[in-house]
Amino acid sequence: MQHDEVIWQVxxxxxxxxxxxxxxxxxxxxxxxxxxxxxxxxCPLANSRYATxxxxxxxxxxxxxxxxxxxxxxxxxxxxxxxxxYEKALEIIDKHLVYWPxxxxxxxxxxxxxxxxxxxxxxxxxxxxxEKIMTTPRKEKKRESRREEKAEKxxxxxxxxxxxxxERLKKGVYGDIYNYPVKEYNxxxxxxxxxxxxDEEEEMEPEIEYVEGYDELEEEEDMEDFGGPVIDESxxxxxxxxxxxxxxxxxxMDTIxxxxxxxxxxxxEKDEMGRKLKKxxxxxxxxxxxDTNERQKVVQ
Amino acid sequence: xxxxxxxxxxxxxxxxxxxxxxxxxxxxSLIKNKEKRSALHAKLKREKKLEKRKKTKARDAAEKxxxxxxxxxxxxxxxxxxxxxxxxxxxVCKPDDEELFAANDDxxxxxxxxxxxxxxxxxxxxxxxxxxxxxxxSELLSxxxxxxxYKRGTYELKxxxxxxxKDDFTSLIVxxxxxxxxxxxLVIGLPDGPTAHFKLSKLVLRKDIKNHGNPTGHKPELVLxxxxxxxxxxxxxxxxxxxxQDPNFHxxxxxxxxxxxxxxxxxxxxxxxxxxxSKPSDSKGKKxxxxxxxxISQERVVARLQECGPRFTLKLxxxxxxxxxxxxxxxxxxxxxxxxxxxxxxxx
Numbered sequence: 039m040q041h042d043e044v045i046w047q048v049x050x051x052x053x054x055x056x057x058x059x060x061x062x063x064x065x066x067x068x069x070x071x072x073x074x075x076x077x078x079x080x081c082p083l084a085n086s087r088y089a090t091x092x093x094x095x096x097x098x099x100x101x102x103x104x105x106x107x108x109x110x111x112x113x114x115x116x117x118x119x120x121x122x123x124y125e126k127a128l129e130i131i132d133k134h135l136v137y138w139p140x141x142x143x144x145x146x147x148x149x150x151x152x153x154x155x156x157x158x159x160x161x162x163x164x165x166x167x168x169e170k171i172m173t174t175p176r177k178e179k180k181r182e183s184r185r186e187e188k189a190e191k192x193x194x195x196x197x198x199x200x201x202x203x204x205e206r207l208k209k210g211v212y213g214d215i216y217n218y219p220v221k222e223y224n225x226x227x228x229x230x231x232x233x234x235x236x237d238e239e240e241e242m243e244p245e246i247e248y249v250e251g252y253d254e255l256e257e258e259e260d261m262e263d264f265g266g267p268v269i270d271e272s273x274x275x276x277x278x279x280x281x282x283x284x285x286x287x288x289x290x291m292d293t294i295x296x297x298x299x300x301x302x303x304x305x306x307e308k309d310e311m312g313r314k315l316k317k318x319x320x321x322x323x324x325x326x327x328x329d330t331n332e333r334q335k336v337v338q
Numbered sequence: 339x340x341x342x343x344x345x346x347x348x349x350x351x352x353x354x355x356x357x358x359x360x361x362x363x364x365x366x367s368l369i370k371n372k373e374k375r376s377a378l379h380a381k382l383k384r385e386k387k388l389e390k391r392k393k394t395k396a397r398d399a400a401e402k403x404x405x406x407x408x409x410x411x412x413x414x415x416x417x418x419x420x421x422x423x424x425x426x427x428x429x430v431c432k433p434d435d436e437e438l439f440a441a442n443d444d445x446x447x448x449x450x451x452x453x454x455x456x457x458x459x460x461x462x463x464x465x466x467x468x469x470x471x472x473x474x475x476s477e478l479l480s481x482x483x484x485x486x487x488y489k490r491g492t493y494e495l496k497x498x499x500x501x502x503x504k505d506d507f508t509s510l511i512v513x514x515x516x517x518x519x520x521x522x523x524l525v526i527g528l529p530d531g532p533t534a535h536f537k538l539s540k541l542v543l544r545k546d547i548k549n550h551g552n553p554t555g556h557k558p559e560l561v562l563x564x565x566x567x568x569x570x571x572x573x574x575x576x577x578x579x580x581x582x583q584d585p586n587f588h589x590x591x592x593x594x595x596x597x598x599x600x601x602x603x604x605x606x607x608x609x610x611x612x613x614x615x616s617k618p619s620d621s622k623g624k625k626x627x628x629x630x631x632x633x634i635s636q637e638r639v640v641a642r643l644q645e646c647g648p649r650f651t652l653k654l655x656x657x658x659x660x661x662x663x664x665x666x667x668x669x670x671x672x673x674x675x676x677x678x679x680x681x682x683x684x685x686x
Contacts (some may be wrong), residue, residue, distance in 0.1 A: 166494075167494055167495075167496075169464075169465070178675060178678075181678065182537075182539075182653070183539070185599065185601075186539060186540065186601050186651055186653075188599075189598040189599040189600075189601045189603075190540075190598070190601070190603065190651070192419065192420065192421070192598055192599065193564075193596055193598035193603060195594070195596055195603055195605055196643060198563060198596060199561060199592065199594050199596075199605065199607065199609075199641075199643060200609075200640065200641040200642075200643060202561050202563065202594075203561075203592065203609055203611075203641040204611075204639065204640070204641050207611060207639070207641075211587075212587050213587070215587055215588065216611050
């Protein structure tokens with residue numbers, strides 16, 4: 039026999055595993071509880087006739103329990119699927135709980151309202167993008183930091199930057215800004231003199247660039263060559279052709295154009311041509327060509 | 339180990355010596371007494387050190403002798419490094435790769451790199467920005483020319499991308515902060531450029547660097563080193579597209595992105611070239627080949643750097659083909675923990 043009163047006395051005064059005592063009151067963790075509060079009238083265990091609304095995957099179901107099935111715990115709760123429409127769901131509740139105590143009907147309808155509102159809000163939030171927090175295991179973080187430190191030591195950054203800058207200076211990327219490394223020019227001239235013969239044969243200018251410094255991708259000036267090596271070559275050829283005649287006239291020009299450089303951006307060459315016309319200076323022009331015989335003027 | 343080797347070397351020796359030698363090669367780890375064990379270990383270490391010193395001396399003496407005699411000294415042995423023993427990667431760019439040029443021509447940066455568009459950068463942050471974030475952003479603004487900062491608000495990132503496209507920006511940088519420290523950088527190329535997600539670490543602001551310099555407003559020079567593979571090359575071009583393609587050499591500013599073992603180190607310097615006088619030494623000085631004069635001191639050209647601006651390291655986490663879209667995006671490369679299993683394998 040079902041003695042609700044006895045059950046309630048036992049549960050409430052001894053121990054109920056679903057009860058959670060918080061500062062604001064006693065709450066019931068039982069999933070079938072309609073209000074969520076631990077009450078004589080809200081306890082699903084202490085009421086043999088009970089109704090509640092539960093949600094599964096966004097669909098609401100009305101659960102009902104009657105005393106006739108109290109001895110069959112497996113079939114205790116009767117489930118009715120509620121439609122998505124709020125008003126229709128209310129009507130269904132009314133229909134099923136028509137002769138039930140007002141308290142239960144009221145509380146069930148309240149619960150339905152609350153749950154529909156929650157469903158709407160959750161759907162809206164899911165549309166918005168929110169930042170998801172991902173965790174990295176500590177082991178990986180430590181490993182990364184260890185490797186980073188070793189990589190930093192292996193990359194002697196200052197030295198490599200200085201080396202790179204010096205190489206660019208030697209190649210003449212800076213043009214005429216730095217005047218004093220005359221010895222460098224001489225040294226390179228001598229080197230070039232030795233290798234001038236082999237240089238002429240090499241047609242694929244950009245290739246040389248890559249071979250030299252591809253592992254260290256030199257950017258800015260070089261990158262233009264990547265885009266259109268053929269175009270640049272033709273440009274250069276034209277530029278050189280134009281300057282050739284000037285060379286014959288003006289003996290004391292500054293810039294050293296080495297085929298090997300191959301970096302000259304159009305702008306840079308223009309600058310140098312402009313400077314040529316303006317300045318009269320000490321070091322000499324040396325223009326090496328593939329097509330014409332090479333002219334070497336080394337006058338100090 | 340050492341014992342076995344010695345045995346094989348001296349096999350033809352008399353048999354009586356062998357058991358004695360075996361006794362001498364007792365490993366410290368076999369001794370259970372801690373004091374004796376540590377004493378033996380210290381002794382072995384000392385012996386090893388002495389041997390090494392003897393070897394180095396002998397090597398140096400041999401080299402000196404060879405040079406004096408005019409012969410070629412023995413070529414120096416190259417030490418084994420991780421970079422030397424890197425796993426073979428077939429995506430390493432080769433110098434004469436036609437496919438590479440073609441790919442470069444129609445990738446997303448070719449317009450900027452061919453100077454058809456000037457780079458215009460939009461910098462913003464994640465929703466919550468605090469502590470070092472604003473300082474870092476102000477330093478970034480000084481490093482990258484033509485960069486603008488806008489506050490984040492609560493706009494979605496995709497909307498920000500649309501807004502930037504409308505306003506003709508070429509790239510968008512998002513600085514992400516975690517635990518009051520900037521820890522990730524999202525670089526999005528526009529209009530439909532790739533999205534690179536970097537992890538940021540070891541950030542040192544300008545005020546924390548000793549003897550730092552102050553950057554001027556000249557357009558900086560860019561140095562990108564060690565980007566070897568195709569992926570690295572792509573990232574290199576992405577970084578290049580952030581900076582203007584016509585550096586002002588009078589400004590003497592250089593910005594470096596150096597890749598070492600998949601970590602990209604960022605440095606910002608002002609440089610100057612100096613001639614340094616050095617006495618010629620017999621074997622090792624920087625002797626110029628063409629220089630046959632008898633000056634006592636020779637001049638070398640060195641570059642001196644003064645660090646200015648922030649310093650940080652980046653590590654690539656993922657590279658996505660289109661603009662920012664984590665759900666439906668097509669990822670070109672994603673870092674997975676299982677890629678870290680080999681210490682000799684790098685991807686950039």
